[in-house]
Amino acid sequence: MTTAGGNGSGSGAIGRRVRRADGEPKVRGSAIYGMDHIEPGMLHAAVRRAEVPAARIVRLDTTAAARMPGVRAVATAADAPGLSGMLVLKDQSVFASEVIRYVGEPIAAVAADTPAQAAAAAAAIELELEPLDPVLDLDTALDSGTRLIHPDWESYQTLVPGPRGGNLAWEARLERGDVAAAFASAYQVVSDEFRVPRQHQSPIEPHAAVARYDHGRFTVHTPSQFPYLVRGRVAELLGVRPSAVRIVVPTIGGGFGGKLDALLEPLACVLARKAGRPVQVLNTRADELRTAGPRENAIVRLRTAVDADGRILAQDGHILADNGANSSGETVACAGVAPLALGGTYRIPAARYLSQVVYTNTPPTAAFRGVNGPYCIYAQEMHMDHIARELGIDRREIRLRNVLRPGQKMVNGQVLSDAFLVEALESVEARAPWAELTARSRPLRGVAVVPVTWITNPGPAEASLKLAEDGTVMVTCAAAEIGTGAVTTGVRQIVAETLSVPIEDVLISAPDTDAGGYDHGAQGSRTTYGMGKAAGDAAEQVRDQILQTAADLLEASPEDLELVGGQVQVVGAPDAAVTLAAVGAAAMWAGGPISASGRFVSPPVPFDAGCMAGALFTHFSAASYHAHLAEVEVDPDTGVVTILRYVVAQDVGRAINPTMIEGQVHGGVAQGLGYAMLENLRLDDAGRVLDAGLESYRLPTALDVPPVDLEILENPCSSGPFGAKGAAEPPIVPVAAVIACAVADAIGRPINELPVSPFAVLGALRQGADVVGAST
Amino acid sequence: MSYELSVNGRRESVDVPGMTPLLDVLRDELSLRGAKKGCAEGRCGACTVRLGDRTVASCLLPVAVATDEPISTVEGVAAPDGPLHPVQEALLECGGVQCGACTPGMVMTLCDLLEADPDPDAQSVRQALVGNICRCTGYHKIVEAALSAAAALREAR
Ligand code: FES
Ligand code: FES
Numbered sequence: 001m002t003t004a005g006g007n008g009s010g011s012g013a014i015g016r017r018v019r020r021a022d023g024e025p026k027v028r029g030s031a032i033y034g035m036d037h038i039e040p041g042m043l044h045a046a047v048r049r050a051e052v053p054a055a056r057i058v059r060l061d062t063t064a065a066a067r068m069p070g071v072r073a074v075a076t077a078a079d080a081p082g083l084s085g086m087l088v089l090k091d092q093s094v095f096a097s098e099v100i101r102y103v104g105e106p107i108a109a110v111a112a113d114t115p116a117q118a119a120a121a122a123a124a125i126e127l128e129l130e131p132l133d134p135v136l137d138l139d140t141a142l143d144s145g146t147r148l149i150h151p152d153w154e155s156y157q158t159l160v161p162g163p164r165g166g167n168l169a170w171e172a173r174l175e176r177g178d179v180a181a182a183f184a185s186a187y188q189v190v191s192d193e194f195r196v197p198r199q200h201q202s203p204i205e206p207h208a209a210v211a212r213y214d215h216g217r218f219t220v221h222t223p224s225q226f227p228y229l230v231r232g233r234v235a236e237l238l239g240v241r242p243s244a245v246r247i248v249v250p251t252i253g254g255g256f257g258g259k260l261d262a263l264l265e266p267l268a269c270v271l272a273r274k275a276g277r278p279v280q281v282l283n284t285r286a287d288e289l290r291t292a293g294p295r296e297n298a299i300v301r302l303r304t305a306v307d308a309d310g311r312i313l314a315q316d317g318h319i320l321a322d323n324g325a326n327s328s329g330e331t332v333a334c335a336g337v338a339p340l341a342l343g344g345t346y347r348i349p350a351a352r353y354l355s356q357v358v359y360t361n362t363p364p365t366a367a368f369r370g371v372n373g374p375y376c377i378y379a380q381e382m383h384m385d386h387i388a389r390e391l392g393i394d395r396r397e398i399r400l401r402n403v404l405r406p407g408q409k410m411v412n413g414q415v416l417s418d419a420f421l422v423e424a425l426e427s428v429e430a431r432a433p434w435a436e437l438t439a440r441s442r443p444l445r446g447v448a449v450v451p452v453t454w455i456t457n458p459g460p461a462e463a464s465l466k467l468a469e470d471g472t473v474m475v476t477c478a479a480a481e482i483g484t485g486a487v488t489t490g491v492r493q494i495v496a497e498t499l500s501v502p503i504e505d506v507l508i509s510a511p512d513t514d515a516g517g518y519d520h521g522a523q524g525s526r527t528t529y530g531m532g533k534a535a536g537d538a539a540e541q542v543r544d545q546i547l548q549t550a551a552d553l554l555e556a557s558p559e560d561l562e563l564v565g566g567q568v569q570v571v572g573a574p575d576a577a578v579t580l581a582a583v584g585a586a587a588m589w590a591g592g593p594i595s596a597s598g599r600f601v602s603p604p605v606p607f608d609a610g611c612m613a614g615a616l617f618t619h620f621s622a623a624s625y626h627a628h629l630a631e632v633e634v635d636p637d638t639g640v641v642t643i644l645r646y647v648v649a650q651d652v653g654r655a656i657n658p659t660m661i662e663g664q665v666h667g668g669v670a671q672g673l674g675y676a677m678l679e680n681l682r683l684d685d686a687g688r689v690l691d692a693g694l695e696s697y698r699l700p701t702a703l704d705v706p707p708v709d710l711e712i713l714e715n716p717c718s719s720g721p722f723g724a725k726g727a728a729e730p731p732i733v734p735v736a737a738v739i740a741c742a743v744a745d746a747i748g749r750p751i752n753e754l755p756v757s758p759f760a761v762l763g764a765l766r767q768g769a770d771v772v773g774a775s776t
Numbered sequence: 777m778s779y780e781l782s783v784n785g786r787r788e789s790v791d792v793p794g795m796t797p798l799l800d801v802l803r804d805e806l807s808l809r810g811a812k813k814g815c816a817e818g819r820c821g822a823c824t825v826r827l828g829d830r831t832v833a834s835c836l837l838p839v840a841v842a843t844d845e846p847i848s849t850v851e852g853v854a855a856p857d858g859p860l861h862p863v864q865e866a867l868l869e870c871g872g873v874q875c876g877a878c879t880p881g882m883v884m885t886l887c888d889l890l891e892a893d894p895d896p897d898a899q900s901v902r903q904a905l906v907g908n909i910c911r912c913t914g915y916h917k918i919v920e921a922a923l924s925a926a927a928a929l930r931e932a933r
């Protein structure tokens with residue numbers, strides 16, 4: 001575990017429940033969110049979107065629209081020729097040019113003086129289409145003879161080479177150990193198939209972007225989780241260099257992965273350049289649900305060889321994930337996460353995983369907190385229960401027999417030296433003893449426990465720190481505060497501790513890619529970990545400069561000085577002290593202003609590199625370990641599931657701010673519960689999103705969420721600041737698994753599809769036991 | 777059409793079509809951008825304001841029917857340069873704010889609840905919040921904040 005090091009007693013900032021720096025404006029209603037940002041002379045945009053899933057554009061005529069009242073610019077594919085994609089595969093353009101590939105795809109956009117004028121003009125754009133056969137079904141998209149959604153797939157650039165072809169957008173593979181031999185010698189082989197729907201992030205703030213164009217540069221105000229990604233993506237789509245794009249991030253009204261990538265920003269930029277005025281593009285809730293990429297629908301097939309004691313000998317897994325019509329979301333980039341999710345918790349000595357991302361004529365899918373983790377873990381856990389049932393082994397016991405212990409290897413060959421899964425299971429056990437919960441025969445009550453290992457995103461970060469003339473410290477970086485408190489509490493606490501200054505004296509700038517150095521985005525729980533470490537690195541350098549300057553002022557040696565409560569004093573002689581303000585002023589004309597940049601990237605982790613292909617994520621950096629337990633009760637008449645008890649043990653490495661961590665766990669469990677029981681972004685047989693409003697796309701309310709009994713575990717991580725690792729993403733990952741397994745236990749039937757809605761429960765109750773999940 | 781409104785104790789006059797949602801009037805005409813347009817369909821509660829002695833989803837309420845009673849918004853809950861209202865204070869102290877997009881609506885609903893019921897239990901807080909979606913917090917810390925604010929308000933009385 002790292003500590004503040006010498007020359008500082010720390011300010012006691014680590015582990016404190018400090019308030020968020022952006023809290024007052026948020027509760028007063030004065031915070032300016034992306035959707036609140038306006039500029040003088042700003043125009044309003046409307047997007048003409050495709051209403052069919054697949055068609056050739058025969059004629060597109062904007063002449064009449066361009067002449068309508070108030071219209072300042074009309075843009076089409078000719079204005080944004082670039083191809084881009086989320087990191088990996090460049091198959092996306094801003095506007096459909098010759099071919100329409102999904103309902104909702106932008107065909108043209110209008111900027112006008114008022115939203116109504118823009119909408120009228122967008123509707124007046126003349127369009128003639130020749131329908132194509134839509135490919136909507138994930139199951140059959142790869143069949144030979146299915147129409148290719150991207151006939152030019154071979155011409156698309158990729159970041160790394162990877163298996164792909166036709167409607168197979170991307171494939172990640174993992175193969176390790178002698179799978180065939182393990183299956184041949186198995187005591188038993190168990191197979192299952194699971195299906196999950198799309199889940200929409202649905203932050204309360206919809207996507208919004210305001211762009212302006214001046215002297216060859218774009219300035220975009222957008223509530224982005226990952227400003228540097230948006231900068232690069234806008235540049236690529238518009239065919240300009242990245243430094244021609246400046247991203248400024250106002251307050252963000254929630255993201256959950258949905259605001260990682262560019263969505264409206266390229267549209268706003270194209271229109272702003274054409275109109276010569278700032279342009280706002282703002283999504284309605286229906287736009288959000290129809291076109292802002294959700295977590296992908298997927299099919300997971302698992303086949304596992306076990307010995308007579310229920311120990312896993314080998315697993316063969318096939319994950320079929322829906323990319324939608326292009327790779328503008330993170331689905332391709334995360335294909336390689338699925339094997340790690342499936343093989344990160346249990347010892348799987350031999351494995352073969354095929355993770356395929358498939359094109360369909362549906363809206364592109366994207367990242368949602370935990371990416372494919374929640375459904376891979378759901379599948380794995382329901383499958384484990386199936387194995388336990390086949391072998392007559394207790395469900396907790398089979399997990400304990402297989403769970404990875406310290407020093408054992410994940411499926412990619414990575415050694416988990418700090419594995420803490422048994423401890424997590426024991427933490428849950430201490431509060432909810434399994435024997436007690438499973439002893440009585442309790443009809444229609446069920447219980448499940450799920451251990452899980454999860455990743456902290458390893459991406460790089462840079463932060464600059466400067467000591468101001470009043471003794472305060474300003475942190476400048478491009479890390480986005482999406483609500484977790486990672487920036488407005490966590491990073492500040494790390495800096496305050498390193499410099500032994502009061503937390504109130506650490507200020508942090510708003511993200512702006514012109515000012516803040518690279519940051520890899522608010523994703524994968526990485527902000528406190530990665531940016532925290534970069535800011536901590538900068539703070540250590542600033543501390544050295546402070547001590548050097550103070551040493552001259554106090555005529556002492558730097559080694560004899562300490563930083564305490566915002567001043568520097570001689571150890572053992574606190575009367576000999578100077579304030580940080582005085583140090584800052586003295587430094588100005590001595591060595592120059594006190595400032596430093598810090599940087600971070602997660603250290604490399606050894607793993608068996610030869611076992612994977614097509615994977616952007618190859619290992620679990622700063623792995624964290626968790627266990628969730630749920631007890632549920634099912635009403636046999638209505639199918640309604642009540643969660644009686646929900647218990648969590650979460651390893652956070654080191655708890656920088658327990659209140660913020662609790663908030664992440666509560667929120668993650670609520671979103672996981674939504675995924676498990678309520679949320680299902682349905683498409684109809686014409687490729688249209690059916691759930692275009694919050695009436696039918698039901699989000700959890702205050703009455704849906706169970707109390708969460710949480711124990712925070714501290715199992716320090718050597719690469720994280722003060723031992724911290726990612727905390728925000730893990731709590732959603734095992735929720736659907738534990739709820740579905742508990743419901744399956746309650747009704748005595750497996751659940752092979754999400755969500756576990758009342759209808760699904762009633763259906764399962766009525767159909768009898770032998771519908772799904774038969775062993776082979 | 778011209779309408780006279782009373783907003784946060786000030787007389788305001790706006791010239792808009794009568795069917796304009798009150799939310800648009802607040803945000804676009806009066807520059808009160810605290811209330812959020814989360815859905816514009818009465819489902820999320822981020823646009824909640826108080827009209828007379830009740831809360832309304834201002835995204836669905838035509839301005840023409842908002843003229844007879846005083847309107848209060850999140851900006852009027854505490855003076856801009858004054859201390860926070862106990863509800864706002866408790867939301868921050870308990871960690872009931874993450875992204876904060878739901879917060880303006882939460883503040884209004886909780887202020888309304890605590891005036892009607894100074895000593896609610898957790899379940900009645902949850903009932904009161906059923907029209908306010910929070911995608912971030914899982915609600916527990918908001919409920920905790922409501923109970924803590926209720927205690928603070930009772931004490932102050
Ligand atoms: S904006 Fe009014 S309820 Fe959502
Ligand atoms: S704090 Fe983000 S929606 Fe409630």
